[in-house]
Amino acid sequence: DAGITQSPRYKITETGRQVTLMCHQxxxxxxxxxxxxxxxxxxxxxxxxxxxxxxxxxxxxxxxxVSRSKTENFPLTxxxxxxxQTSVYFCASSxxxxxxxxxxxxxxxxx
Amino acid sequence: GQSxxxxxxxxxxxxxxxxxxxxxxTSGFYGLSWYQQHDGGAPTFLSYNALDGLEETGRFxxxxxxxxxxxxxxxxxxxxxxxxxYFCAVPDNYGQNFVFGPGTRLSxxx
Numbered sequence: 001d002a003g004i005t006q007s008p009r010y011k012i013t014e015t016g017r018q019v020t021l022m023c024h025q026x027x028x029x030x031x032x033x034x035x036x037x038x039x040x041x042x043x044x045x046x047x048x049x050x051x052x053x054x055x056x057x058x059x060x061x062x063x064x065x066v067s068r069s070k071t072e073n074f075p076l077t078x079x080x081x082x083x084x085q086t087s088v089y090f091c092a093s094s095x096x097x098x099x100x101x102x103x104x105x106x107x108x109x110x111x
Numbered sequence: 112g113q114s115x116x117x118x119x120x121x122x123x124x125x126x127x128x129x130x131x132x133x134x135x136x137t138s139g140f141y142g143l144s145w146y147q148q149h150d151g152g153a154p155t156f157l158s159y160n161a162l163d164g165l166e167e168t169g170r171f172x173x174x175x176x177x178x179x180x181x182x183x184x185x186x187x188x189x190x191x192x193x194x195x196x197y198f199c200a201v202p203d204n205y206g207q208n209f210v211f212g213p214g215t216r217l218s219x220x221x
Binding site: 031033035041042043044045048050056058059090098099100101102103104105 | 142144146152153154155156159161198200207208209210211212213214
């Protein structure tokens, strides 16, 4: 089915473990984004990508790594998870400045 | 950089009209977008304004005044299902990523 999908939808991990959140889109959109959403902070940009092999930092990139070897995939890795990274993570894609399409979110809990 | 301000909460009754304001500060301007997010859900796109004036989409309208760095979302004939958070957003200086406002939580009462 066309769209943008995230996996896993729910994840519980422990401090210090590596976690990868996957994002896949079928529209061939050039731009892809990772946001985190916490109560009281709205949506904050972690990383974004303008095309395959082009990535750039957003507002809160520390502790995260991204890659984009293929246009349709944009995984987000937490190299050593911390409790402060407990959040809801949204992936989004766009081919125009005006509209973002969001995935359903990945709810991560770090114990 | 960009910054946006919105009221944190708005309450209205079913059938009423409500306006959610957004003021922004940007170095360059590429348009103002609005998103709706229900509890536990993902943000979904509602509207976009690149030029001054009113854009209407069904019960929702969005207004922009670039000279005032101000926009609003107008929701008419409110329904219970409109209870959600509403975010304004602007692209960054290069038009490559989006900065979101803090969100306005709308509660629609019966």
